[in-house]
Amino acid sequence: MGEKNNSESTIVIKGLKFTYPGIDGHPPPGSTPLIQDFNLTLNSGDRCLLVGSNGAGKTTILKILGGKHMVEPDMVRVLGRSAFHDTALTSSGDLCYLGGEWRRDVAFAGFDVPIQMDVSAEKMLFGVGGIDPGRREELIKVLDVDLSWRMHKVSDGQRRRVQICMGLLKPFKVLLLDEITVDLDVLARADLLRFLRKECEERGASIIYATHIFDGLEDWPSNIVYVARGRLQLAIPMDKVKETSNLSLMRTVESWLRKERDEDRKRRKERKASGLPEFERQFDGSRVTGDPAGAAIRAVNNGWAAGRLNSTIAGEENFVLSSNRVLRQ
């Protein structure tokens, strides 16, 4: 973890920089990168908790690591290879990403399977070839899956259990989890976390887990990584966190986020006072992030685009301003 870089390193991020492309497929000219100056090394066996406020860039980082966004090959190495360019990393199951669109479909070794069709859990879990039967049995037990469940008739949490079970069938070397345990009941979550811990301790797998739910996580991570505004703020072993703070994990993270929010507010106030736009990442000609509704309204008021705005966009996350309307992403 941190600057250590040895033969056991499973993830090496060096000077990562990333900007989402605009509507023309290219980063908007002059835009500030969303992710910048990001360096991190993770070693075999690390269980890393990725924390940060909404919009900090956690999903973006996990997707880059999962090979879903292209970056220069030297910026991100997973198991010594470029996750985006080396598709064998995911198809072999060595690199596994569970999150995002995966919540709707099951992504298994590069294939997406709709999760709501009329199919039994058994068919899903036994329909995949080349799986160690012992591992499958263990996962079915850990996630307490009833093989007779019909996927279109089960609850969200039951469906999620089958999904997670599918996702973990192949013995991954690097696992990226993006807030996937939200629907699980306390028992399922605890058992899954125990299983994942064992995978790291016994097989030397590495896991990065992005979550806002700290319940039951107190003793799970070996490291914690805190990201704010796409920049790495902290990457430390959990022992260090415990040494420096006697607060619970949740309270510790809460204190970091409060400090960040107060600093953000102060910065915005200062920018406003000096006549600069309140939000740094606002209308850039094609895309609005940050406070999109506010920035979009300001952009339109300033004559940058003829907008079709109404109250329904307030509070939404992402907009593209086209020449005559605001499109929600």
Ligand SMILES: Nc1ncnc2c1ncn2[C@@H]1O[C@H](COP(=O)(O)OP(=O)(O)OP(=O)(O)O)[C@@H](O)[C@H]1O
């Ligand atoms: N496809 C996209 N195009 C443009 N900007 C995007 C896109 N996806 C996300 N963003 C922006 O990137 C920033 C980081 O988003 P990201 O989803 O990585 O944050 P996060 O830390 O995972 O947030 P949360 O905790 O809410 O899930 C946000 O400001 C968001 O608006």
